[in-house]
Amino acid sequence: MPPINEIIVFIAVLAGAGAIAGFLAGLFGIGGGAILVPVLYEAFRWFDTPDSVRTHLAIGTSLAVIVPTSLSSFRAHYKRKAPDMDLLKSWLLPVPLGVAAASVIAAGTSGEILRSIFALLAAAMGLKLIFSKDATSVGDRLPRNPAKAMVGFVIGLLSALMGVGGGILNNTFMTMFGRPVHQAIATSSGVGVLISLPGVIGFIWAGWGAEGLPAFSTGYVNWLAVALTIPMTMLAAPQGARIAHGLDRKQLSLALGVFMIIVASRFTWSLFAG
Structure with a gap:
């Protein structure tokens, strides 16, 4: 068991990460996993979690936190009738299938x-966030099936492998x-629900019986970290959704892009540092 001061820091870091992740979930329509996964990866180090399961545990736990975050964000956007419900309905099967493939x-x-x-x-x-001013337009309407279903499958697959809600991709x-x-952002909150719910089940299955998992873990989901993080995400997500409908997000997009590059660099360094 880590010293009490390290446990206090652990709680404070996860609470702060939860607030940031929840705010970003509402603001950008993302689940906040881009923030949570690297924070959880480092936090589990304090509890002597083996490297062989630490990344899996960070991703699975992130997906569990994204469930209520995405639900809260989607509810806030849905009240404004902003999401594309037709697209979400068409992805009820392809996105979870992609998540299932990621779990395997x-x-x-x-x-x-x-x-x-x-x-x-x-x-x-x-x-993409740093250098792309606007997405390059390739048409004025969404593609039909099977292309649309394939996009949903790929979004589910890549997002679950990262432990994110799929907002940037969608x-x-x-x-x-x-x-x-704004419609894309609102719809992404619904995509986060389609990714996170089956993602939790999949990562519990994937990690069932794995050795070296810390206490309060079921498969690759640590419920202590979930319990510490979720309250802050639930409080912050509606605030992000409210601001998203009237805020110029260019500077925030730049900041998020820089953060993603830093995270990518940190994970790359860890591959060589051991």
Whole structure:
């Protein structure tokens, strides 16, 4: 058991991360996993969690936190009738199927590979946020099936492998096809629900019986970290959603992009540092 001062820091860090993640969930339509995964990865180090399961545990726990965060954010956006419900209904199967595929991959993948995937995708997302002013338009309407279903599957797959809610990927997809950015953000909160709910089940299954998991873990989900983080995300998500409808987010997008690059660099460094 870590010293009491380290436990206090652990609680404070997770509470702060939860507030930031919840605010970003509402503001950008993301689940906050980009914030939570690296914080959880470092936090579990204090509890002597083996490197072989630490990345998996950070991703699975992040997905568990995203469940209420996404629900709260989606509820706030839905009250404004902002999400594209037709798109969400069409993705009720493809997105969870992508998440299920990610769970199978995670079950047989090392922590190093998962960190590599996270670092690569985080760097790509960060560069996109920093250098892309607007998404390049490729059409004025969303593609039809099977292309639309395939996009949903890929968003579910990549997002679950990162422990994120899919907001950045879905925002890019929708705005590329002429959808207003505020509608894309609102819809992304619903995509987060489609990713996080099956993601929790999948990562519990993937980590069932794994060795070295800290106390209060079920598979690759640590419920102590979930309990410490969720209250702050629930409080902050509606505030982010409210501000999203009237705020110029360019500077915040830049800040999030820089953060993603830093996280990608940190995870890349950990691959070589051991």
